[in-house]
Amino acid sequence: MEHGRQVDLLNCADEPIHIPGSIQPHGALLFFDTAGLLQGWSANAGALLGIELALGAPYASLALPPAALELLLDYVGPGDAEQTPSMVPLRVNGAHVDCIVHAAFGRVVAEFEQREVGADEVALFAVKAHASIDRLRRQKTIDGLLGIAVDQIREFTGFDRVMAYRFRPDDSGDVVAESRRDDLVPYLGQRYPASDIPAQARRLYILNTLRSIIDVNDTMVPLLGAPGALPLDMSHAVLRSVSPIHIEYLKNMGVGASMSVSIVINGRLWGLIACHHMSRKLVPYSIRMAADVLAQVMGSTIHSIESRLESQMIERSASTRTKLVEDLLLEDDPLETFGRFADAVLAATQSQAQVTSYYGRLRVHGDVPHELAEAIVASLPEAHDLVLRERLDDWPEPLRARLGKWVGLLAMPFDPPAQGWNLLLRVEQIEQVAWGGRPEKTSTIGPLGGRLTPRGSFDAWYETVRGHAHPWEATILASARVTLAELVRVMTSRRTQTEATRAQLLAMLGHDLRDPLHSINMAGMVLEKGHSQPTLGKRIQSSTSRMQRMITQVLDMSRIDGGLGLGVTLEPVDLTALVKDLMDEARLAYPAIPFQLICDEAAMVNADGGRIGQVLSNLLSNARHHGEAGKPVRVCVKVDGREAVVAVSNAGAPIAPEIVATLFNPFKRASLHNPRNRTGMGLGLYIAQQIVREHHGEIVYRHDGNEVIFSVRLPLLNS
Template sequence: MKSSSIVPMSAAPLVDLQSCADEPIHIPGFIQPHGFLLFFGSDGMLEGWSANLPGELSSLQAGAHFSALPLPAAAADLVGECVAGLDDGETAPAFAAIELGPIHYDCIVHATRGRVIAEFESRAEAADTVALFAVKAHSSIERVRRQKNVDSLLETAVRQVREFTGFDRVMAYRFREDDSGDVVAEARRDDLVPYVGQRYPAGDIPAQARRMYVLTTLRMIATTGYQPVPLLGAPGALPLDLSYSVLRSVSPIHVEYLQNMGVCASMSVSIVINGRLWGLLACHHMAPKQVPYSIRMAADVLAQVMASTIQSIEAQRDAEQVEQAARVRTSLVESLLIDEEPLDALAHHAEALQAVTGSHAMVCVHNGKVVSFGAIERATAEAVVRSLPTDGSDLLVRDKLGDWPVATRPELGKWVGMLGLPFDPPGGGWCLLLRTEQIEQVAWAGRPEKTVTHGPLGARLTPRGSFDAWHETVLGHAQAWQAPVQSHARLMLSELLRASNARRAQTESTRAQLLAMLGHDLRDPLHSINMAGTLLERGNNQPTLGKRIQSSSSRMQRLISQVLDMSRIDGGLGLGMQFEPIDLAALVEDMVDEMRHAYPTITYDYNAPDATLVRADAGRMSQVLSNLLSNSRHHGQIGHAIRVALKADAGWATLEVANNGTPIADEVEATLFNPFKRGALHNPRNRTGMGLGLYIVATIVREHAGDIAYRHEDGQVVFSVRLPLAAMEGADAT
């Protein structure tokens, strides 16, 4: 006879969907009826059992030592090993196949919270049949292990699991960041409605159930129509934690959910990666079905192999993305440190930045100047810029239309996703990566809303009864900026800020240099003018004084003009171009003739071509040519001609100015079009130059939608300027 001190243990209260998130599903107080359970204290003394003990164990007494119980030797050995091996109240499950009377059992013993739990799960299949299934399972594991991408891995897994378990349907879920799940692969009986492609809301798996899926990676329900068997224990005993139990009774909410789907038996196998529920293999059968423990463990091992393989595939993909992003960051920062204009550096890397972030367009702004890349309208780009916060200093993430200021939304069109990098807050510098709206047709597995209805547990919120696909069109959402992309963007932002700060510090340093240089370089011509004026005042007849005054005044004018131009460029004002059609050939010819008269000892080789029409500011283009000719005069080898050439080809006008000379040093070439290079060049024939000429020339050419380049060829230093012909106005460079 059983001890009269044994009573039903406390169980979890009945719950509905309003309280299911708090349901203590790990201590249900019941087990499923296809087996029985004994539990012991850490000293091996029997504390309780399930109410469905077989007749062979009908005379159990609470407080008896496990060794005194009429258990098969294999089962007693497992309990003894578990008691002896308790480590902080826990042990891993151990398994043995036993017989008790005429019935075959799988005996599984484990310990949790200082209690040893022995479960005896009945098994209809003979051991040799189970062994054949185990061989099949091993083959399936090998097939899964060989897959090279996640999609094929999941497709292979559902087919293999269905083959060696015999379920009517096996589905692979993949969970999203919001914990909703998509059925991404399926193997099923031909007459069943397919579920692949459907999405299930996050509420289908409450938080505590999700925790259990991580703790216990395999769950079996032999039949949803079972009657739970209560656990019996001493009065007032703590509820038995069944977190790792194979017989644990499941929530009535979950049972009703499965019944609404027409499912009679189910098995779930968790795919856990880095402690997070990444996915799930869900197995459904339309009739009662019990899979032997060893076959279930094979499915569990397969899921672990899947998790490891998926983690390797994703780690390799992430490593490639990290490497690609690092290359783009390094190249961009190098360009920012070398190129004086941040927008030019960003423009040069626009395509790579869009590729590495998965964006469809890019908008950049600095000192009020806006440039865009990709198929985005100018008005939309300006609206995006107007929406930016004035005090932005951190990554700005917008995934959907609702993330934008209300006033901006009507102007956005399809551009609803944005990742904003404020790379130069003092200068209002932003790099904005944009994604278009992703209109998504979501096939929900039934309407995801919960409704009040009469279920088996009475009038309450109940799991939905229909799992026919319910389609919803999701508008105003872009593809969310994934965590790795945001992580790369933050690294990029950090490096861009450092580069901007370095450039700003350099600018402050050059301002100080500029003042010192102006003080020095203007002192000489002022002194000459002052001395000439004194001599004129005394009435001496000095014919060279007028020329000296004119020369000194010209030097001062040139220096002051360059400083004013740099000030306009540095302030983001531009150079105030006035574009009109001009004949570049005539302009060059006039400038060369002027130089021939001014410097009769220097030979200029130039053959004027036919009229070459461009849209340009004639004064600024004269300034470009004057600077290039001046450079050739100061840096070219004495006694050699300066070559000037102009040609038109494929929609572009190309102007070249060349002089004999040695190649420019690599370290100087890297900053050739930056200001303040006087210390780098050390040319005694140009002591008063401040290194602003080529910087201003490059800016003028850029504002004409052209480009400027240096090369050394056949013993000559060659500067070439390309400008679009008038018929090609606004065309992209090829």
């Protein structure tokens, strides 16, 4: 049989610690097949048990105490199902021995562990352990539970130091509670790297929740069996020998004996109770089992506490979500709604800031600079699901230097067509981590020769960890996904309702108003020609013409939103001649305003002359309307490569950035309090952009010097 192999830190992650081929020397081990035939034993078994051993011997033929044979009878038989351990106390050669039997992996294993105290003392320990269990069940907080647990376990086991580890998502562990002898250096608050417990050791901690090492200076006892036989899997064994790497690790800590008890919750290694003694220590099996039961009670209680906290968080999130959704159905402006609920949302998600974006506008709740909020929104991808960032490396590289403390992001695209985002931000968690010695491996000469060896110093080694926010909890992410689905549903409902209302309005404008407007216009013409009220007639005609244009714009928008397009008819158009005609009309209508054609290069385009005229008329009207009094409106027609460019400019200050973001939107909430546009409607530029797009061109805004400039680019004919 294989008796283990040489290991070091280069291969310890692959060390087969479940089949070491040896046991600790304070006991003996026999193993049988499921029929009860002896397959092997530890080299010390014959002497310790005082019996003769032979391969293939039936268990009943062995001169074992009757109680041990009765216990074995419960485990041998057909099949190879696993059976949990049972124990019976024995007297063997005048010594106290605990016989522990279990079945696993097609074998029945009997372990005989020496006990150095009598049954009366074990019973006294059991009474103390029972009282400890009662106390633990009454705890309401995890910290309080762990603090009492280490005190109680130390009291009834007698270890010099008892620590409670709590594992992090990256498998590193923090010492969160400690009870120790006064002269020992405290380890409370120190963190230990995930590499201290390799993956195969974690598996065994879950499979076999209690591990005892009696003396780090012991010489292990090999197992004997038939040549070529499969090695004995000792995952469930109590006498399993110890990896030389772990022995060296304990010696470096100055530990003579140890015991560890796993805290397992839902099949996950949540934490560990680690017990250290500075010299040899054998804790009776019954007392160890009491500690194991205690850990199970701890796991159950911790799970209850975490479930209660999780339920409270879910309830709080659900309440906030319900109220938010109800208000969104009623509130015209989602930014206002998210703003009112910002404090509740931040509390429910344990975030420190909220940024909401809608149609290019931002609302910030928290001390995030507005420019940074804009940059964060701009960095988001097109998405219909949550966007998560938890550390600096998750962000686009150009933005990292600007983030400052805002490292964590949970972004919900609640209305993608309107660029609607609700962003939750978390600050960087700057941690001063007290590692239990430097966590990295170092090359040195150890007891097993020159190799990588476990660290030799466990003095606290401090490291400042930056660039990480607290990870987004699974509960918060699950709630955020539910919230996002509700928000999308609400915004879709709002959009549907808005579209239905808009369709009704457009029908009214298109059919119910045109006939009376035509009649009014005709009456104005009669008044003007009759010479009785020419001024009134002109005013009536001007007003009705403006209303007709508005109706035309609204109907155009209806076609655009309905996906019908504007129905352009393309033909060769002399763009320069068209511009000159439009400017002549503008000069006649507004003789007080200087309209200047500052360049007029020849430019032929394939276009719908009426629609392009509509675009340029809108730009001339805007320039006249918003330009500084007495300053000219300037127009330039030129050729740039394969494109014709018409630039319309007027003297004026730059347009505010928040307005630029929605410049070509049909409804501009930023303009609601503008005396020149109290309705917030701006269909002209919206329709102009759509017309230019249908001509495969573009329309853009810029500010140069003291001029506001809108440029239209169209492909040249045959370009």
